[in-house]
Amino acid sequence: MSPPVALDPARHGAxxxxxxxxxxxxAIAQLGRGEIAVAACDMPLCFAKDGGTGRFNLVALMALGGDNLFAGAGGFHATYMPQAVLLGAFRLAEGGSGLAIDPAxxxxxxxxxALVEGGAATPLVLELRDALRRLVEDVAAAHALAEAFAKHRLLRPWRLVLRRADAREHxxxxxxxxxxxxxxxLDAAAVVALHRDASLAAAAVIAASRHQLERLRQLHDAAHPDARIVAGELPRDD
Structure with missing residues (x-):
């Protein structure tokens, strides 16, 4: 990733x-709340704690300690591409086209x-800008969901370990x-409250998506047949 620069029709015409x-x-993608059901079709979903803010971010795992296992020479091989992945080259910006890019x-x-035609931004730029704005709102909804889970003490550490053929662990x-x-x-009042805003259903999908860890392992072994791994969840440390 390189520092974003404003999309400039004069500089970026090609x-x-x-x-x-x-x-x-x-290797990891931040998710919006509206992406939970579709992302869980391929990827393990979980939360990553921001060390600076203490906020929990909803994320999808796309790798096991290496490169993205869904992104290859032939495209992105998953049922769904998270919006943060699709839009990863872009940022919202003030003025001009309203879009900044990561040239790298x-x-x-x-x-x-094309992003530029005839010296002006194409309609695609407006579509990307609108998609980014929707993603920002959806990520905010995911933060609110995580806060609700934390409030009800529904989050626990997910301790994963990768065991390689040479017995090394990561x-x-x-x-x-x-x-x-x-x-x-949960008591009845909490269940009703979480059900009414669909948080209960979201929790069930996120919990079930842990089993997609096996899909990541299969993709890893297919891509690296000489470096196969065993991926597993360590016992709870209560």
Whole structure:
């Protein structure tokens, strides 16, 4: 990732956006609340705690300690591409087109849809800007969801370990998942409150998505047959 620069029709007239190339090099994607059900079709969902703010971010895992396992030469091989991945080359900006770009992102180059034509931004730029604004709102909704889960003590550390063929181990730290025991122990008032705003359903999907860890392992082993791994969840440390 390089520092974003404002999209300038004069400087970036030849630049194109290849959505299929998005995601290369990204091991984790922040999610909006509205993405939970679709992202869980392929990826383990969990929460990562921001060390600076203490806020829990809803994320999708797309790798096991390496490169994105869904992004390859032939495109993005998953049922759904998270919006933060699709839009990873762009940022909202003041003035001009309202968009800034990361020139080093894999999705920007000589292939794909034009961002500039005839010396002016194309309608695609407006679509990308609107999509970014919707994502910002959806991520805020995901933060509110995480706060509700934390309030009801429904988050617990998700302790993952990768065991390689040479017996080396690598832990993936700093992740949190739904505490299903705490979920089952909620009182009636909490259950009703979480059900009414669809948080209960979201918790169930996030908890179930942990089993997509096996899909990541399969993708890893297919891509690295000489470096197979065993991925597992360590016992709870209560």
């Amino acid at each position: 630049l194109r956006f290849d959505a299929a190339a998005a995601g290369r090099g990204r 992102d894999a999705s920007l180059g000589a292939r794909g849809a 832990a993936l730290d700093g992740l949190y998942t739904i505490d299903e025991e705490a979920l089952a122990a």
